[in-house]
Amino acid sequence: xxxxxxxxxxxxxxxxxxxxxILSGELPPRTPLPSxxxxxxxxxxxxxxxxxxxxxxxxEGLVRTIPGRGVWVVDRSR
Numbered sequence: 001x002x003x004x005x006x007x008x009x010x011x012x013x014x015x016x017x018x019x020x021x022i023l024s025g026e027l028p029p030r031t032p033l034p035s036x037x038x039x040x041x042x043x044x045x046x047x048x049x050x051x052x053x054x055x056x057x058x059x060e061g062l063v064r065t066i067p068g069r070g071v072w073v074v075d076r077s078r
Contacts, residue, residue, distance in 0.1 A: 002043045010045055014053035022062050022073055029075035033063060 002013050021027045034042070036050040043050075054071055057063045063071050 002045060011049045011052040011056065014039070014043060014045065014050065015056040018053065018057055019060070019062060022057070027073050029073050029077065031073050032069070033071045033073065035070065 001017060002010055004010055006013065018027070018033065027033065033039070033054070036047045036054070039045075039050045040047045054063060058065065058071075061076070062074055064074055065071050
C-alpha cells in the first residue's frame with residue numbers, strides 16, 4: 001500500500017490511506033486513530049512520517065488531537 005519508490009511522498013500516501021479509511025467510515029467519527037507507533041510499525045515507516053501525515057489530516061479538519069488522549073476522528077456531521 002505504501003510505495004517508497006512512488007513519486008508521491010510517503011507521508012502523503014499515508015495521509016491518503018487514512019483519509020480513505022475515515023471517509024469510508026472504516027474509522028468512524030469520535031474514534032481514535034491507531035497510535036503513531038502502531039501506524040509506523042504497520043506500514044514500515046518512521047514515526048515522524050506518521051506525525052507528518054496526521055498533520056495533513058488535521059489541517060484538512062478530519063482529525064484533532066485531544067491532549068493526553070491521542071488523535072481522534074472529527075464528527076463532521078455537526
